Amino acid sequence: MYVVDAHCHVISDDVTRYPRAPIGGKQSEWAVSRPVTADAMAARMDEAGIGQGVLVQATTAYGYDNSYVLDSTRKRPDRFVAVGTFDPLRPDAAPALEAATGDGGLAGVRLFTSGSTVPVQGEWFAAPEAFAFWEKAGEVDVPVCLQMRLGPATRQLHEVLERFPGVRVLLDHIGYPDIAASPADAGRTVAELARHPGLYLKLTHRNLERLRDAGKEAAAFLEPVVEAFGAGRIAWGSNLPAAEQSLPELLRLAEEVLADLPEQSREEIFAGTAQRLYPDLAQPTGPAASGAARSRT
Secondary structure: OOOEEEEEOOOOOOOOOOOOOOHHHOOOHHHHHOOOOHHHHHHHHHHHOOOEEEEEOOHHHHOOOOHHHHHHHHHOOOOEEEEEEOOOOOOOHHHHHHHHOOOOOOOEEEEEOOOOOOOOOOOHHHOHHHHHHHHHHHHHOOOEEEEOOOOOOHHHHHHHHHHOOOOOEEEHHHHOOOOOOOHHHHHHHHHHHHHOOOEEEEEOHHHHHHHHHHHHHHHHHHHHHHHHHOHHHEEEOOOOOOOOOOHHHHHHHHHHHOOOOOHHHHHHHHHHHHHHHOHHHOOOOOHHHHHHHHHHO
16 A cells, blocks of 8 residues: 655754744754654655655744755655645735745645644634635645644634635644544544535544544544545644654554555545645655555555
């Protein structure tokens, strides 16, 4: 089975060329203690048998400066695509988005709305000042990763998806649903979001660890979510190195939790969904194709 990591982070060891500039001025712990360069990420992917990866900007290291993910992708276009952090409230958001995602640019963008390093948290992604960004994202068909927590901001998520139905939105970490408290309740909450056809889910260790811990009760979350969205709107991502485990361990975790799904569904979650969202991943060549074929057969 071919595997694409839809959510991994890279950080350069060259702080002169790529200076740190985290949003809020504070780097996350993992960005300091266990950074992974793009070269190291490629080597770890080889070890795990992962063909390609989506390099999601390490916002807690570089803020809105997407230089490193872009340079890393240009160095290995057969292996990576880049998703950069973007500010939808900037006055020139629409033309800036179009320029940033043009030929040789970002394959997608990410809005970073919550976390310990974010100075202002809330629902600003749905503010009227962001409408020009959302309209342009739909016009140029750029996938938008939305890092947010379900709860108070869920209403604003619905509003954005209803106002801009042509935009494809990936909900990072599935919006951190409270699976530990009640897999069934969390499953119903997430499944209800599927009525928006442009919404996709990004399944990472933050969800998979709780599903593993839930044991047989994990089905109470997975079954309604997969039925409502379909596997073709769910993508797996490791979240390395924010996740402490090794890449083979993170992939194995996902394989174990999703083992009861039909093979076709697993193929979608582990590669197909990401390849449709990011067409540059759809035709792997060179090391990306041959390396994965050797490792996953």
